[in-house]
Amino acid sequence: MSNFVTGASRAVRLESFGGPEVLNVREVPVPQAGSGQIRVRVTAAGLNPMDWFMTSDADTAARFGLSLPSGFGTDYAGIVDQAGEGVTEFAAGDRVFGGALSRAVATYVIVDVAGTIAAGGDVHRTPDGVDDRTAAALTIAGCTASAALAVVNPGPDDTVLIGGAGGGVGVFAVQLARLAGARVIGTGSATSAAALRALGAEPVTYGDGMVDRIRALAPAGVTAAIDLYGTDTVQAARDLGVPDKRITTIAALVEGITPANGANAAPCAIEEIARLVATGQLQVPIAATFPMEQIRAAVELQAGRHVHGKVVITI
Structure with a gap:
């Protein structure tokens, strides 16, 4: 000792x-x-x-x-x-x-x-x-984002809707989805738009009319969704025709939706995130x-x- x-x-x-x-x-x-x-x-x-x-x-x-x-x-x-x-x-x-x-x-x-x-x-x-x-x-935000992505498994053919994209978990989820090749639409306040763009997301303000704003941004549709705040993004994703199996939550339980928990992240997930930070691929x-x-x-x-x-x- x-x-x-x-x-x-x-x-x-x-x-x-x-x-x-x-x-x-x-x-x-x-x-x-x-x-x-x-x-x-x-x-x-x-x-x-x-x-x-x-x-x-x-x-x-x-x-x-x-x-x-x-x-x-x-x-x-x-x-x-x-x-x-x-x-x-x-x-x-x-x-x-x-x-x-x-x-x-x-x-x-x-x-x-x-x-x-x-x-x-x-x-x-x-x-x-x-x-x-x-x-x-x-650790917590990285593991949680990694677990959420594992549920919806985004790839180059996907347009992923991430609710609460400017928060602590969101900054990881947006970038990991982009690294997987997906297009990302991130919800946030009007003041978060520049920060979301800097991470690689296309910003959309939450609140009344959000589904219409998303449709205008992605006329071909949304294929997966991650709700990092509550249930509003789950509802929007369902309204947009996203199947439940490609929707996940971290802060709420919704019947039919698989929740994500950082404790279930792959054992090497956080070390991979640290490597991405070290090599400048993740901010x-x-x-x-x-x-x-x-x-x-x-x-x-x-x-x-x-x-x-x-x-x-x-x-």
């Missing part, structure tokens, strides 16, 4: 479940890596809607296995600074990223080398050419960066759902 550190570190802690107002930065003991574990000195943590959704009330938290006091945030990136007994895959000094359910916004995070995001955390090497802020934005827009002390303001911004790209906490 290397680099045994004592003393205090800091972490965002919740003593009760609720909104941003219950998030506090606390001093906590420095955790130590046990057998099969590594300790990561976190440098950046990316925020996702699931972070504040999971901790919004006690019943929801219980569904995700969270109890008080709880940590916050799941996506992390940083540097291994301690390797526990039996760990040979990683060593102190390695740059890594991954997910650790509701405990990433902290000075240190303990990760099981053989774990999953929900149980023990997961860890991947950060490729050269990917900075830590970007790496901290990949990760960082909308805003906050220090840990400003966690409440960061969550308020992200929860407003009007951010084009990712919100990242630097630590």
